[in-house]
Amino acid sequence: MQTEHTIAGIRAALAPRRKQGERIGFVPTMGALHEGHAALIRRARNECDVVAVSIFVNPTQFGPQEDFERYPRTLEADCALCEHEGVNVLFCPSASIMYPEGYATYVAVERLSEPLCGRSRPGHFRGVATVVLKLFNIVAPDVAYFGWKDAQQLILIRRMTEDLNLPIEIVGVETVREPDGLAMSSRNRYLDPESRRRAPALYEALLQARRAFEQEGVTDCSALAQQIRNHIAQHTGGRIDYVEIVSLDQLQPLTSVQKGNTLIALAVHLGGARLIDNIRL
Amino acid sequence: MQTEHTIAGIRAALAPRRKQGERIGFVPTMGALHEGHAALIRRARNECDVVAVSIFVNPTQFGPQEDFERYPRTLEADCALCEHEGVNVLFCPSASIMYPEGYATYVAVERLSEPLCGRSRPGHFRGVATVVLKLFNIVAPDVAYFGWKDAQQLILIRRMTEDLNLPIEIVGVETVREPDGLAMSSRNRYLDPESRRRAPALYEALLQARRAFEQEGVTDCSALAQQIRNHIAQHTGGRIDYVEIVSLDQLQPLTSVQKGNTLIALAVHLGGARLIDNIRL
Numbered sequence: 318m319q320t321e322h323t324i325a326g327i328r329a330a331l332a333p334r335r336k337q338g339e340r341i342g343f344v345p346t347m348g349a350l351h352e353g354h355a356a357l358i359r360r361a362r363n364e365c366d367v368v369a370v371s372i373f374v375n376p377t378q379f380g381p382q383e384d385f386e387r388y389p390r391t392l393e394a395d396c397a398l399c400e401h402e403g404v405n406v407l408f409c410p411s412a413s414i415m416y417p418e419g420y421a422t423y424v425a426v427e428r429l430s431e432p433l434c435g436r437s438r439p440g441h442f443r444g445v446a447t448v449v450l451k452l453f454n455i456v457a458p459d460v461a462y463f464g465w466k467d468a469q470q471l472i473l474i475r476r477m478t479e480d481l482n483l484p485i486e487i488v489g490v491e492t493v494r495e496p497d498g499l500a501m502s503s504r505n506r507y508l509d510p511e512s513r514r515r516a517p518a519l520y521e522a523l524l525q526a527r528r529a530f531e532q533e534g535v536t537d538c539s540a541l542a543q544q545i546r547n548h549i550a551q552h553t554g555g556r557i558d559y560v561e562i563v564s565l566d567q568l569q570p571l572t573s574v575q576k577g578n579t580l581i582a583l584a585v586h587l588g589g590a591r592l593i594d595n596i597r598l
Numbered sequence: 599m600q601t602e603h604t605i606a607g608i609r610a611a612l613a614p615r616r617k618q619g620e621r622i623g624f625v626p627t628m629g630a631l632h633e634g635h636a637a638l639i640r641r642a643r644n645e646c647d648v649v650a651v652s653i654f655v656n657p658t659q660f661g662p663q664e665d666f667e668r669y670p671r672t673l674e675a676d677c678a679l680c681e682h683e684g685v686n687v688l689f690c691p692s693a694s695i696m697y698p699e700g701y702a703t704y705v706a707v708e709r710l711s712e713p714l715c716g717r718s719r720p721g722h723f724r725g726v727a728t729v730v731l732k733l734f735n736i737v738a739p740d741v742a743y744f745g746w747k748d749a750q751q752l753i754l755i756r757r758m759t760e761d762l763n764l765p766i767e768i769v770g771v772e773t774v775r776e777p778d779g780l781a782m783s784s785r786n787r788y789l790d791p792e793s794r795r796r797a798p799a800l801y802e803a804l805l806q807a808r809r810a811f812e813q814e815g816v817t818d819c820s821a822l823a824q825q826i827r828n829h830i831a832q833h834t835g836g837r838i839d840y841v842e843i844v845s846l847d848q849l850q851p852l853t854s855v856q857k858g859n860t861l862i863a864l865a866v867h868l869g870g871a872r873l874i875d876n877i878r879l
Contacts, residue, residue, distance in 0.1 A: 422727075422761035423705070454764055
């Protein structure tokens with residue numbers, strides 16, 4: 318595995334392979350890699366000739382009160398995971414390479430960046446869209462892989478890629494979960510033991526809602542959302558940021574489930590962590 | 599000359615030439631082509647193997663009270679000029695191809711989009727940056743040509759290209775002028791005959807300021823700006839939008855001329871047209 322820290326370096330590493338017509342798969346990450354990232358890398362490995370991974374804790378997607386400083390940095394373990402999964406090129410730029418002095422350009426994806434996590438994290442998706450566009454332009458992949466865990470991010474990146482006419486395929490990969498159902502996340506390590514024990518209730522609540530829809534025919538979104546809120550309140554004691562049922566394509570609130578176009582998404586503050594999860598109907 | 603109206607069409611036209619390692623030069627325009635555009639095309643012709651020109655009157659860079667509807671559309675003459683200048687591929691997309699339903703992504707270049715024309719045309723440079731980024735992604739040129747006439751646009755596009763890590767060289771080409779000094783512009787045709795007669799006073803005022811700096815050693819920006827305003831008021835009767843003296847790199851107001859880093863820019867409403875011009879010291 319080749320590790321590059323500069324833009325010229327990663328470009329030089331990939332240029333000859335692109336020239337030979339090899340298909341380049343890209344997995345952008347903020348490091349602190351877990352099995353969810355490994356699933357993205359394996360999918361890229363299966364579908365592409367070359368797999369590039371980036372590790373960059375992107376300052377522009379963190380709010381001033383958020384966890385940029387304490388976000389886990391585990392570079393040594395990350396490199397081992399990438400090596401083990403057969404990554405060809407690892408790109409680890411510094412913040413000053415990505416955002417040099419005088420940096421001024423930001424990408425906004427209207428509407429899709431506003432609901433759900435956008436409400437409590439203003440500016441977050443602007444930072445995400447900007448860094449992903451930059452990484453796309455640097456790596457110039459044929460295909461890029463994102464987890465469904467961050468559903469809003471995936472949907473927004475797809476929109477941006479289409480809107481900006483980038484010749485890149487965006488692939489969504491299913492959320493990887495712990496054996497007890499908790500969605501894997503770099504932020505799970507913020508959980509104290511008691512909160513970690515309670516955290517699977519988020520996914521249980523989502524599964525309950527799916528059962529209510531599929532088996533009992535409940536289609537009323539406010540009823541489903543209330544059921545989810547109740548379950549989370551009863552079983553976690555966490556502070557609910559949001560539980561919302563929206564259309565998958567536009568992220569607009571639904572009153573009634575639209576089969577095949579419904580996303581139930583939630584964010585809950587629990588024992589030092591802000592956890593998100595979602596399910597599609 | 600090959601003319602394409604779809605994104606797939608222009609990509610297919612350029613892909614084989616790119617594959618052969620040919621250098622692609624790109625001149626984005628809004629049509630109503632004049633000698634200024636011809637100068638951009640000739641420069642591209644001299645420096646590249648392939649010249650692509652786009653003609654697209656971009657709705658997102660016009661304000662609601664601006665001249666989008668009446669902006670001159672002279673496609674037949676434009677095609678003839680392109681043909682005559684040796685353009686290889688002409689890209690003429692529709693608005694619905696560039697901004698399909700659900701379009702949501704916009705690019706903002708902070709600071710550089712705010713002063714000068716940005717003040718009286720809010721949203722203008724957001725529209726410019728967005729459409730240029732899209733065209734860059736569609737055409738994927740090696741080099742793109744912009745006129746110094748639109749100095750703020752050129753500086754902002756350079757910043758965007760660098761910030762977003764686009765592998766594209768941005769070339770600025772000197773303003774082409776009528777024999778009496780008026781900067782060529784598609785909007786000059788809005789001028790009634792009397793205003794057209796007076797319009798060269800804008801450039802005269804800029805040249806006077808240059809002489810005052812170079813020959814009389816005047817470096818005080820407010821004195822130079824006042825001299826320009828006086829000349830324009832006396833000789834045109836136009837309504838001055840702005841006369842500003844700013845740094846060339848940051849477009850920040852200067853109190854004293856910085857040799858090699860000074861832009862004097864102005865915008866004046868004159869007989870149905872809003873004219874802009876500038877000079878560098």
